[in-house]
Amino acid sequence: MEHLQILIVLIPLLCAPICVLLPGGRLPWALATLAAWTTLVLALLLLGRIESEGVLSYALGNWAPPIGIEYRLDYANGLVQLLLATVASVVLPYSYRSARREIDNDRQPGFYAALMLLFAGLMGITATGDAFNVFVFLEISSLSTYALLALGRDRRALTSAFRYLIMGTVGATFFLIGVGLLYAMTGTLNMADLAERLPAVAGTRTMDTAVAFLVVGICLKLALFPLHLWLPNAYTYAPSAVTAMVAAISTKVMVYVLIRFLYTVLGADYSFGQLPLAQVLMVLAVIGMLTASAVALNQPNAKRLLAYSSIAQVGYMVLGLSLASTLGLTASLLHMFNHGLIKGALFLALGCVFFRVGSTDVERLRGLGRAMPWTMAAFVAGGLSLIGVPLTVGFVSKWYLVLAALDQGWWALVIAILISSLLSVAYIWRLVEIAYFQPSPSRDITREAPLALLIPTWILVLANFWFGIDTRLTVGVAEQAAAALLGVGP
Amino acid sequence: MSGQLALALCLLVPALGGVAIVVLGRKPNLREAATLTTAIALFACVLSVLRDVAAGDWQRLVLAEPLPGLQLALQPEPLGILFALVASGLWIVTTVYSIGYMRAKREQHQTRFYLCFAIALMGAMGVAFAANLLTLFVFYEVLTLSTYPLVSHAGDRRAMEGARTYLGILLGTSIGLLLPAIIWTYQLSGTLEFTPGGVLSGNTTPLEATLLLAMFVLGIGKAAVMPVHRWLPAAMVAPTPVSALLHAVAVVKAGVFSVIKVVIYIFGIDYMSTIPAERILVYVAGFTVIAASIVALRQDNIKRMLAYSTISQLSYIVLAALVLTPLAEIGAAVHIVAHAFGKITLFFTAGAIYVAAAKTQVSQLNGIGFRMPWTMAAFAVGALSMIGVPPTAGFVSKWYMIAGAFQNDLYVVMVVLTLSTGLNAAYFLPVIHRAFFRAEDQPPRVEHGEAPWPMVAALVLTASLTLLFFVFNGPVVDLEKVIVDLP
Amino acid sequence: MISLGLYNYWIVIGLMMVGLYVMISRGNLIKKIVGLNIFQSAVFIMYISMGVVEGGAVPILTDGVTRYSNPLPHVLILTAIVVGVATTALGLALVVRIKEAYGSVDEDDLHRMDNDF
Known part of the structure; x- marks a missing residue:
């Protein structure tokens, strides 16, 4: 039983090379799916x-921390692991039909291998309690992401993947510099150990530099405004299943890393008390929320529109954590989980559209409400959740975020959140109007997407409602995690 | 039937009816039968709730608990039952009317039309029985979203633009003002439950309370207090049955109903009277009454005139609620019923004129009373009720409102009521005059008589209700006395 | 306060800036990767310099030596170098694919051909 913590990383990691060796598309897919389902069970256990x-x-390897690498699991990463495993368990079954259509046959084993590596990397980031280990897993997941993004049929997939490679590597290297400086000051890489030794050296110039590198590096990877430039194209041209996976979980894991470093390693007193991080992050988050939502309004491509919306949503998460209160952190963690479900569902629905229509241009959505009723219903449901309509997960996290802002008397933040919500109503509604109230341009009948795509999509959509109505699990875990991170809980 | 089951059915019946409508979409006769059955069943459910309540069974029904301490729950309450009764009862009449209207106009997408109608009614029921602000908000939005396809029904550019204004204003105000007001209320008082006597007393400073009240009154855009009234004229691009039931009864009444509930159960009448700026809202509502009447005076399009008349009449209700005396609260509640009967009659006649004579302007109505006597007689009854002339329903509610204003020495309210009565007469009486006392300018292009019989039957029925309510308003008044603790 | 004694770090900063500048200013994708490599090398040097203990010997157990330099950063940076090599390989592979798809490896050309980026 005690090996569960490492198994949840090892299983997908080991599946990757096996996937490459297996012939065709079906066997690697079956193995990868099985691995994802196993991790889901493990995450729940x-x-x-x-x-x-x-x-x-x-x-790890029975080397006692802090010399050896420690894997450390509390509520915060437990929640993230659950999200990762859930999304992967849904996206992988979906990817079979979707990948067969969008990716060449001889690349299929590699595709699943890369998907497993991405998954293992993200799992590793959340599982480990060692700062350098985070970097290693970060690079595992990033390298596989670059490869996956480049698999898109559009040639712009290549350029966007290259651009992400440059920016992502710079981000990761910044992170590496930060970790190096922390090590230089304390002589340890273990997060818990770092947390103990850092107060002694807090306030030195090296420490400030280290924090700056760490925060900038992480924010590059999580696409906080204005470091988000790589994201829209990367999401737009990647294969559907990849977009769903990356959009649902990659940036969330980086938000987790930011929380972990700011709260556990550096400590809230240092990062928010002595350094002006709260103000910086808050301002950037708000600008990101507003501008990205506004830019999303006029996007000609639905995937791109959702990509900009993702940038805005990352703003919500960063805003929550920058409030440095239990409520704010709860909101941030909740939104991390909830937004994973929301964006997963939305991108899977767009994947269904792409499967039949061959494009996600907004213009091509005309009349799809009639032609693909289940797909578009899923999209609308996901959209409602994104807006934050009550009974969906989006409402729950926004509720906590607004409460957190009100709790500290930040009226301006409440207004910003509401404006951004209104903008999200506008951009989602634009798609709904085109899909439902504009006639289909041609006579040809587009059929509903196959069940192999619809069922996973709807599972995530229903999860949006399930966790929006029964919030005991998510809110409970997030509250405990926030309390523990702030050191006020048990 | 236990109280909880009846409550649950109030939501389930329209939902299941919607499913049936979709399933039977290709067979118009069965589809319409399903709508009608649903409407009757819903009315029966509401009656059953009323019976349980009369027997002392005020059971609460918890649907879900999305956040700790925040439930999605239904709770019958006199005002809500009244609203639900009016909406569901008039749905039956409107369904009969729609069948005549939609078939005569050979409208497209009729299945979508009936489906959205059913969902809208479900939203209205949810608003009526909401036990707390969260539930109210959820169903308020259901009502907004489900009526969008109805407003944009025609599908042409004008309809789409109108529908966009409609949705933009309603969603904008509800998300931008109502939702923050709700969250703020929760943050201040720790609860969103509708509690007799209010929940805010002692938790707020006067300034906060003032802001909060303004956010509620303007955030509940469906109450159409100026300056958030623009959606209502925009919604007039909808087919007439929609304007009749939704934009004279269900949607707009959901708005004023929500305002009254907030005033009585969130602020509490006693606490409200201590908020200094409460008077400002009285003036805003009073201004809306007068201004909308003046705008209505200048309208030539019948439906637009009726829309502005609705805006003005809705503010009567808000105004009465803000007078803060028991009699005025009763007046507000009674006016929900009285205005519903009168205004739905007026819209029904407008639709009947459109279907039978293809006329939409007041100036075209010369002499039409001789071709469509029943219709125009009903119009006269509705108009008199709007003015508040006995023996119509409008007189009863105005009586209570003025009595309530006297209790509180609010003479400005009396001035507003008198002035607007004059204005109402000024734009309604000329129509009646044209219809009955002027000759036709020229023979119409098509010889026409009355509209199809289901429409005439419906509008005669509602006109009769308007008259009957003058005499038989006792049960309604008794029911509402409970909320203000009057013997 | 400028201490030339820590010249390693001056080199690190210099290299880092050179790398970043190349990445930003050059339109040629291969040159961007070169810049990336220079940038990463700077970090490698930083880590290795960090491990030095004054007067310490090479960290190989030898009789009579009691002071060793810290070997851990060296090990860490071995991992980072492997990652760097993988990144470079992947980047170059992408450049090859881009060349096949566009017929150019210059960023400006790519912009023009796609009308966005």
């Missing part, structure tokens, strides 16, 4: 263990 035993610690 682990969450159960956290509930009964508290923080879980696992010494």
Whole structure:
């Protein structure tokens, strides 16, 4: 039982090379799906263990921390792992039909291998309690992401992947510099150990530099405005399943890393008390929320529109964590989980559209409400959740975010959140209007997407409503995690 | 039937009816039968709730608990039952009317039309029985979204533009003002439950309360208090049955109903009277009454004139609610019913004139009373009720409102009511005059008599209700006395 | 306060700036990768310099030596170098594909051909 913590990373990691060796598309797919489902079970088991035993610690290769690498699991990463496993378990079954259509046959094994590497990398980032280990897993996931993005049929997929490669590597290297400086000051890489030793050296110029590099590096990867330039094209031209996976979980994991470093490693007192990080992050988050939502309004491509919306939503998460209160952190963690479900559902629905129509241009959505009723219903449901209509997950996280802002008397933030919500109403409604109230341009009948795509899509859509109505699990875990991160809980 | 089951059915019946409508979409006769059955069943459910309540069974029904301490719950309450009764009862009549209207006009997308109608009614029921602000907000939005396809029904550019204005203003105000007001209320008082006596007392400073009240009154855009009234004229591009039931009864009444509930159960009448700026809102509502009447005076399009008349009449209700005396609150509640009967009659006649004579302007109505006597007689009844002349329903509610204003020595309210009565007469009486006392300018292009019989039957029925309510308003008044603790 | 004694770090900063500048200013994709490599090398040097302990010997166990330099940063940077090589390989592979698809590896040409980016 105690090996669960490492198995959840190892299983997908080991599946990757096996996938490459297996012939055709079906076997690698089956293996990858099985691996994803196994991790889902593991994630649930682990969450159960956290509930009964508290923080879980696992010494890799039996080297006792802080010398060896420690894997450390509390509510915060337990929640993220659950999100990762859920999304992967849904996207992988979906990817079979979708990838067969969008990716050449001889590339299929590689596709699943890269998908597994991406998944393993992200899992690793959340599982580990070692700062340098984060970098290694970060690069594993990033390299596989670059490869996956480049698999898109449009040639612009290549340029966008290249652009992301340059910016992503710069971000990761910045992160590496930050970790290096932390190590130079403390002589340890273990996060818990770092947290203990850092107060002694807090306030030195090296520390400030380290924090700057860390934060900029992480923010590049999580696409905080104005470091978001790589994201829209990357999401737009990638294969559908890849977009769904990356959009749903990649940036969320980076938000987790930011939270982990700011709260656990540096400590809230240092990062928000001594350094002006709260102000910087808050301002950027708000600008990102507003401008990205506004830019989303006029996008000619639905995937691109959602990509800009993702940038805005990242703003919400960063805003929550920059409030440095239990409520704000709860909101941030909740939105991390909830937005994963929302964007996953929306991009899967767009994948269904792409499967039949061959494009996600907004103009091509005309009349799809009639031609693909289930797909578009899923899209509308996901859109409502994105807007934050009650009974959906989007409402729950926004509720906590607004409460957190009100709690500290930040009226301006409340207004910004509302304006951004209104903008999201406008851009989602634009798509709905085109899909439902404009006649289809041609006579040819577009058929509904196959069940193999619809069922996973709807599972995520229903999850949006399920966790919007029964919030005991998510809110409970997020609240405990926030309390623990701030050091006020048990 | 237990109280909870009846409550649940109030939501389930229209939802299931919607499913049936879609399933039977290709068979118009069965589809319309399904709508009619649903409407009757819904009315029966509301009656059953009323019976349970009369027997002392005020059961609460919890649908879900999305956030700790925040439930999605239904709770019958006199005002809500009244609203639900009016909306569901008039749905039956409107369905009969729609069948005549939609078939005579050979409208497209009729299945979508009936489906959205059913969902809108479900939203209205949810608003009526909401036990707290969260539930109210959820169903308020259901109502907004489900009526969008109805407003844009024609599908041409004018309809789409009107529908966009409609949706933009309603969603904008509700998300931009109502939702923050709700969250703020929760943050201040820790609850969103509708509680007799209010929840805010003692939790707010006067300034906060003033802001909050303004956010509620303007955020509930459906109450159409100026300056958030523009959606209502825009919504007139919808087919007439929609204007009749939704934009004279269900949607707009959901708005004023929400305002009254907020005033009584969130602020509490006693606490409200201590908020200094409460008077400002009285003036805003009073201004809306007068201004909308003046605008209505200048309208030539019948439906637009009726829309502005609705705006003015809605502010009567808001105004009465803000007078803050028991009698005025009763007046507000009674006016929800009285205005519903009168205004739906007027819209029905407008639709009948459009279907039978293809006329939409007041100036075209010369002598039409001789061709369509029943219709125009009903119009006269509706118009008199709007003015508040006995023996119509409008007189009863105005009586209570003025009595309530006397209790509180609010003479400005009396001035507003008197002035607007004069204005109402000034734009309604000329129509009647044209219809009955002027000769036709020239023979119409098509010889026509009355509209199809289902429409005439419906409008005669609602006109009769307007007259009957003058005499038989006792049960309604008794029901509403409960909320203000009057013997 | 400028201490030339820590000249390693001056080199690190110099290299880092050169790398970043090349990445930003050059339109040629291959040159961008070169810039990226220079940038990463700067970080490698930084890590390695960090491990130096004054008067310490090479960290190989030898009799009579008690002071060793810290070997851990060296190990870490081995990993980082491997990652860097992988990144470079992937980047170059992408450049090859871009050349096949567009017939050019110059950013300006690519912009023009796609009308966006």
